[in-house]
Amino acid sequence: MNYTLDFTPVIEGMPNLLTACLGTFMLAISGMLLATVIGIGGVVLRTSKIKLLRWLVIGFVELIRNTPFLVQIFFIYFALPLAGIRLDPTPTAIIALGINGGAYAIEIIRGGVQSISKGQMEAGLALGLHKAQVFRLIILKPALRAIFPSLTSQFVLLTLTTSIASAISAYELTSVSQRIESDSFRSFEVYFTVTAFYLVISWLMMRLFAFFSARYFAYPVK
Amino acid sequence: MGQDEFFFLLMGLKWTVALSAIGFVCGCVAGLGIALARTSGVPLVERITAGYIALFQGTPLLMQLFVVYYGLALVGIKVDAWAAVSVGLTLHASAYLGEIWRGAIEAVPRGQTEASKALALGYVSRMKDVVLPQALRISLPATIGFLVQLIKGTSLASIVGFTELTRAGNIISNQIFQPLTVFGIVGILYFVMCCPLTIYGAHLERKFAASVR
Amino acid sequence: MSDISTTKATADAMISMTGVAKWYGAFQALNDINISVRKGEKIVLCGPSGSGKSTLIRCINHLEAYQQGEIRVGGILLGHQAKSIDAVRREVGMVFQQFNLFPHLTVLQNCMLAPMRALGLGKAEAEGRARQLLERVKIAEQAEKYPAQLSGGQQQRVAIARALCMRPQVMLFDEPTSALDPEMVKEVLDTMIDLAREGMTMICVTHEMGFARQVADRVIFMASGAIVEEAPPAEFFSDPKHERTRKFLGEILGRH
Numbered sequence: 258m259n260y261t262l263d264f265t266p267v268i269e270g271m272p273n274l275l276t277a278c279l280g281t282f283m284l285a286i287s288g289m290l291l292a293t294v295i296g297i298g299g300v301v302l303r304t305s306k307i308k309l310l311r312w313l314v315i316g317f318v319e320l321i322r323n324t325p326f327l328v329q330i331f332f333i334y335f336a337l338p339l340a341g342i343r344l345d346p347t348p349t350a351i352i353a354l355g356i357n358g359g360a361y362a363i364e365i366i367r368g369g370v371q372s373i374s375k376g377q378m379e380a381g382l383a384l385g386l387h388k389a390q391v392f393r394l395i396i397l398k399p400a401l402r403a404i405f406p407s408l409t410s411q412f413v414l415l416t417l418t419t420s421i422a423s424a425i426s427a428y429e430l431t432s433v434s435q436r437i438e439s440d441s442f443r444s445f446e447v448y449f450t451v452t453a454f455y456l457v458i459s460w461l462m463m464r465l466f467a468f469f470s471a472r473y474f475a476y477p478v479k
Numbered sequence: 480m481g482q483d484e485f486f487f488l489l490m491g492l493k494w495t496v497a498l499s500a501i502g503f504v505c506g507c508v509a510g511l512g513i514a515l516a517r518t519s520g521v522p523l524v525e526r527i528t529a530g531y532i533a534l535f536q537g538t539p540l541l542m543q544l545f546v547v548y549y550g551l552a553l554v555g556i557k558v559d560a561w562a563a564v565s566v567g568l569t570l571h572a573s574a575y576l577g578e579i580w581r582g583a584i585e586a587v588p589r590g591q592t593e594a595s596k597a598l599a600l601g602y603v604s605r606m607k608d609v610v611l612p613q614a615l616r617i618s619l620p621a622t623i624g625f626l627v628q629l630i631k632g633t634s635l636a637s638i639v640g641f642t643e644l645t646r647a648g649n650i651i652s653n654q655i656f657q658p659l660t661v662f663g664i665v666g667i668l669y670f671v672m673c674c675p676l677t678i679y680g681a682h683l684e685r686k687f688a689a690s691v692r
Numbered sequence: 693m694s695d696i697s698t699t700k701a702t703a704d705a706m707i708s709m710t711g712v713a714k715w716y717g718a719f720q721a722l723n724d725i726n727i728s729v730r731k732g733e734k735i736v737l738c739g740p741s742g743s744g745k746s747t748l749i750r751c752i753n754h755l756e757a758y759q760q761g762e763i764r765v766g767g768i769l770l771g772h773q774a775k776s777i778d779a780v781r782r783e784v785g786m787v788f789q790q791f792n793l794f795p796h797l798t799v800l801q802n803c804m805l806a807p808m809r810a811l812g813l814g815k816a817e818a819e820g821r822a823r824q825l826l827e828r829v830k831i832a833e834q835a836e837k838y839p840a841q842l843s844g845g846q847q848q849r850v851a852i853a854r855a856l857c858m859r860p861q862v863m864l865f866d867e868p869t870s871a872l873d874p875e876m877v878k879e880v881l882d883t884m885i886d887l888a889r890e891g892m893t894m895i896c897v898t899h900e901m902g903f904a905r906q907v908a909d910r911v912i913f914m915a916s917g918a919i920v921e922e923a924p925p926a927e928f929f930s931d932p933k934h935e936r937t938r939k940f941l942g943e944i945l946g947r948h
Contacts, residue, residue: 260553260555319674319677320666320670322627322673322677323627323631323669323670323673323674323677324631324666324669324670324673325631325632325634325635325645325669326631326634327634327635327637327638327645328634328645328648328662328665328666328669329666331645331648331649331652331658331662332658332659332662332663332666335658335659335662336659339659374790374792376788376790376792377792377794379755379788379792380786380788380792380793380794381794381806382753382755382781383753383755383781383784383785383786383788383855384781384805384806384810384854384855384858385778385781385782385806385810385811385858386805386806386809386810387774387778390809390810394805394809395794395805398796399794399795399796402796413537417537417538417539417540418539419539420539420541420542421539421541421635421638423541423638424638431539431541431542444545444549445546445549445550445552445553448542448545448546448549449546449550451542452538452542452543452545452546455537455538455539455542456534456537456538459536459537459538460537474796476795476796476797476838476840477838477840477841478795478840479840
């Protein structure tokens with residue numbers, strides 16, 4: 258082997274890479290928030306009395322789940338300007354991530370609401386609480402707890418998916434690393450280091466969720 | 480978009496199918512090894528495989544493809560883009576399938592292993608004849624779910640520079656300047672591949688849930 | 693508000709059901725139910741599974757809607773509008789087969805939730821009330837635990853205390869001991885017997901015939917959504933009038 262590893266470009270690019278990590282975090286967190294909003298809204302529509310709305314949600318979920326994110330983000334990237342919406346790549350990526358994550362969130366949240374037994378609802382009503390109170394005080398927390406593990410893994414996956422946003426040059430870790438790579442030709446060194454960064458990012462994300470879970474869902478179950 | 484362009488997309492589709500098949504088949508073989516190692520009961524082996532799985536589940540597939548692509552070149556193995564991507568997808572699949580099957584093996588009731596031991600079955604027979612057939616059944620919906628994920632994942636080969644369906648779409652889109660039409664069709668082609676699998680997986684899951692009850 | 697008023701005919705009845713009928717699609721779950729329960733009376737409802745006894749008591753607090761007839765609770769006409777449903781639910785406590793304690797709240801919080809949120813009690817008052825009633829069901833020392841940390845019998849006693857915290861005029865029990873391990877049935881029945889002695893108006897769906905003999909003023913036997921027979925327990929057990937009642941008693945008593 259006549260190749261010697263040289264991490265100099267990586268070390269020189271370190272400030273840029275570390276800032277780009279924040280970009281990745283920002284992208285992931287914004288995407289998750291949007292996905293949560295879409296998820297909750299979708300579940301409400303999914304249980305609506307109007308058949309057409311229910312089918313629209315089902316169609317949306319299946320369309321997103323059965324096509325690659327890369328194709329979705331390209332499509333949105335080209336479709337938004339045609340709809341008269343001019344956005345920078347980063348906000349475009351957030352929208353694409355939110356839509357993608359939202360489709361999965363719909364299915365997960367729906368499962369959570371279904372997992373709460375009818376008896377809990379009835380016990381609340383029998384105690385004279387209103388439907389909205391029952392949902393807020395009794396159903397919500399156990400439902401969130403039930404779906405938290407799947408929501409966590411889905412959102413960690415969403416965090417990793419942000420790297421694909423580099424395809425439209427959104428500001429995040431992968432696109433910054435590609436720039437350093439194309440300037441230095443130290444491809445392996447750059448990507449090896451960045452892979453390690455992602456490992457730390459997804460680990461941090463998991464810790465964040467675990468912290469949240471331990472704080473808010475710390476009640477014993479059988 | 481004309482017939483030639485569409486034909487070009489279908490050529491890309493062919494490679495997407497090929498990549499998915501290679502990644503899935505090789506990933507299954509390697510993944511079985513990972514799952515068995517992960518449940519071997521040997522602490523060191525279990526630790527190493529757990530680390531392997533965490534590594535692949537904690538990093539983006541795109542980075543995995545980059546590292547394998549440039550890493551292979553680094554150790555002096557000159558391969559085409561498709562071979563490098565195949566290796567990357569195989570490693571990726573082995574980790575995910577290994578984890579899915581670990582869960583399935585552990586979901587087989589302990590009594591099954593105990594009964595096999597009491598019948599004097601050795602490790603190989605215990606696994607091959609008793610545990611794995613049941614685990615496979617349990618894991619089938621998740622395995623199919625991962626196959627869908629893998630098919631979608633092959634689209635990242637386009638970023639490494641390999642012309643499969645998505646890159647074919649990129650090329651055509653740049654030629655005819657109708658990105659929405661092109662990516663719409665590309666999306667539909669993926670959908671046609673993935674949706675039947677998704678439906679089948681959901682069907683199996685329901686069937687399994689009903690039989691457990 | 694003329695519908696939430698006391699009429700002479702029902703003034704002394706805590707609960708009255710007249711001509712109540714209910715359908716699930718084409719299936720008739722309740723057929724012309726007429727019951728009148730005086731204040732302080734204890735009723736045991738029994739019958740084979742699917743006879744409509746659970747449906748009947750679930751109509752009394754409108755967990756199930758009924759389509760025909762009239763239900764009055766404490767003089768309040770139970771219509772289908774939210775106002776009368778709320779008014780009735782504040783007067784009627786219910787204990788479920790599966791306890792239905794809220795898993796994310798402690799025992800104490802389970803008991804304080806509805807008094808605070810549905811009655812608007814202050815925290816201190818709700819807590820005082822909760823602790824007092826937990827004391828009464830002999831489980832005060834478990835107040836800070838979560839439901840999952842208690843045995844089934846303890847959970848059911850908490851569920852009784854939780855319902856009592858609303859100071860209801862009527863208590864409904866829907867097979868309260870059916871989900872319990874045999875050794876825990878007694879502690880729950882004892883709690884119910886204490887409650888009966890204190891003069892609570894109670895309707896219990898149960899197959900515990902010993903309990904029926906000991907506390908019930910009347911036993912009502914249902915089959916196929918209708919009331920077949922009702923009598924004081926002594927008469928009900930020694931001299932059942934209907935063939936279906938005899939068959940049912942033979943099965944249920946023969947089992948013990």
